[in-house]
Amino acid sequence: MSGRLVVLGTGPGKPEQMTPEAAAAITEAEVFFGYGPYLDRLWLRPEQRVVASDNRAEIDRSRAALEAAAGGARVCVVSGGDPGVFAMAAAVCEAIEDGPATWRALDLQVLPGVTAMLAVAARAGAPLGHDFCAISLSDNLKPWELIERRLRAVAEAGLVIALYNPISKARPWQLPAAFRVLREVLPVSVPVIFGRAIGRADERFAVVPLAEAEQHWADMATCIIVGSAETRTIERPGRDPLIYSPRSARG
Amino acid sequence: MSGRLVVLGTGPGKPEQMTPEAAAAITEAEVFFGYGPYLDRLWLRPEQRVVASDNRAEIDRSRAALEAAAGGARVCVVSGGDPGVFAMAAAVCEAIEDGPATWRALDLQVLPGVTAMLAVAARAGAPLGHDFCAISLSDNLKPWELIERRLRAVAEAGLVIALYNPISKARPWQLPAAFRVLREVLPVSVPVIFGRAIGRADERFAVVPLAEAEQHWADMATCIIVGSAETRTIERPGRDPLIYSPRSARG
Structure with missing residues (x-):
């Protein structure tokens, strides 16, 4: 053979x-x-x-x-x-x-x-700079309750969260539901980064606070990074802000 | 400028x-x-x-x-x-x-x-095939108690866990302590993958069950992937077993 x-x-x-x-x-x-x-x-x-x-x-x-x-x-x-x-x-x-x-x-x-989250993170600064996780929001192959339980656990544990497969025509309500769960656990000021086709002609990139995060920023090719309570934003003159998660953490 | x-x-x-x-x-x-x-x-x-x-x-x-x-x-x-x-x-x-x-x-x-965990995962098969996280075991910049709490939370939530900075001369006891925490939460049969310098002349690669995972398999350049309860092993004739985490999960 x-x-x-x-x-x-x-x-x-x-x-x-x-x-x-x-x-x-x-x-x-x-x-x-x-x-x-x-x-x-x-x-x-x-x-x-x-x-x-x-x-x-x-x-x-x-x-x-x-x-x-x-x-x-x-x-x-x-x-x-x-x-x-x-x-x-x-x-x-x-x-x-x-x-x-x-x-x-x-x-x-x-x-x-x-993988997508690394490209989105690099475009934003260093939002994956401390402990983080990657979770698929698709409930085609696992129950939605498990996804919500995982989101709650990792947000409470202080991990930065990369969301893959956030939305599709067949799965319209899951991303808003995920944002609702995250708003219950995290400060609503944490930055949420939406990135799609980074570095290509059809790039889309946006950063909004969790309070304002909405599903219309995403499509099935978007990777979303939700900061932790430690994640910081550095404003810059004439440039996108830098988003990063510091390497050190309090207890 | x-x-x-x-x-x-x-x-x-x-x-x-x-x-x-x-x-x-x-x-x-x-x-x-x-x-x-x-x-x-x-x-x-x-x-x-x-x-x-x-x-x-x-x-x-x-x-x-x-x-x-x-x-x-x-x-x-x-x-x-x-x-x-x-x-x-x-x-x-x-x-x-x-x-x-x-x-x-x-x-x-x-x-x-x-990043290292992707190379180690590719060498093993597809152990990061479902939700996963990356956690640094270095307590130089965060308290050890926080690391233990995070390990427990992600293991209970069913995520595959990639461990970075697992051990160094100045941090000899942290990796054994992490394995102890994980053995309290996970079946001791889950595969633990140790990978270092994958694809180079000085590659080291090993898979052992969590029950037998020991710090001497790792050095500061090793990335360790700890499977979830869902992670599977496929034995193959004359080849390393394939380790993968199925895309689907029960509730």
Whole structure:
């Protein structure tokens, strides 16, 4: 069996933020599986084949990619950002666990990338400068009550919170509900950072206090960072304010 | 004032995991500030100047870099991994907040990178596949009681936990104490992943159950990922097991 499967991330969107390691793997692969908009970011040769699928078809996509690799192809599964953060690496592992034994023998490599929260944080300053967490607001695969419980726990513990998958047409009320929970626990002055397509032509970036945070700032490609009570704002003349979370904390 | 300050990360260690954006900023800079071992990773031209400093001199290093930029130089502050995750970006912001007003007018850019937990996760499979957090075990800048409280809260909430700065000569007992707290909350069978210098010649990588996790697996450059009760292990013939956290969760 000479096939192999590489699961990689294209980074947050700007081509210069994709690692050379991921770019080399793209050059070497024969067939690519992924969500259409991510595949559209790749510059491929005519003989490289693309199999685009819908956003939510992750397990079917993983199985198709594993089958192609087991059949001897050099296969690439493409995520945005980092493939291990709310992306394809876990779906591929799930498919392997439930699939034929031959899939466990495959040459599988996961290549890390710059995940969205790191790009949004860099654009803002250093809001992830102390302990933080990343929580997906999608209740497609876990109950909403669990998400609310987690939000409350991490906010009470003083962690900065990065929210992935904040909103979609099918999930319109979850983000406002999350802001309500966070307002019960955190000072309503903590900064909330909305970032989307950072560094690209269609970038959207905004910072508002939690009291004024509203869902219309976000779409499904937005990553939101909610500061802790320690997070600080530095006003700057003629520039966006700097948002950062100090390295030190009181008890 | 034509100076500028770029704060960037070299990635987790493998040169192919540094972004082209960071590499371009390194080419353009005149003077570099950072911890010696990170600066040693750079390939510089003879006229590019290096100011190495000790691991814990972050504020002094930030001030020196800001002064050089305010004096008109093109300055680069170098972190390992991502500059915003337990690294230099927050220290630079702290120095700006406490420094002269001119520093707020500086052209400052933070460039994201691949942080250590993403490289360790990719090496293991997809252990960060669901909600997760990153916690520094260093009690140099926050009380140990706060760290224990946070560990307990996130473990009870079911998050996967990435531990940064797990141990050092000056902090020998904190990692064993953290494992004790986690054993009180989590099943002792959850996998604990130790990763260091992933993809480099001096890589160290190990997975053990929480029951057997010991401090001697880690040094100050190790990132540790502690699974949740949902995290799974797939045995593979002739390969390391795959560790992943499924995207779905029960309530």
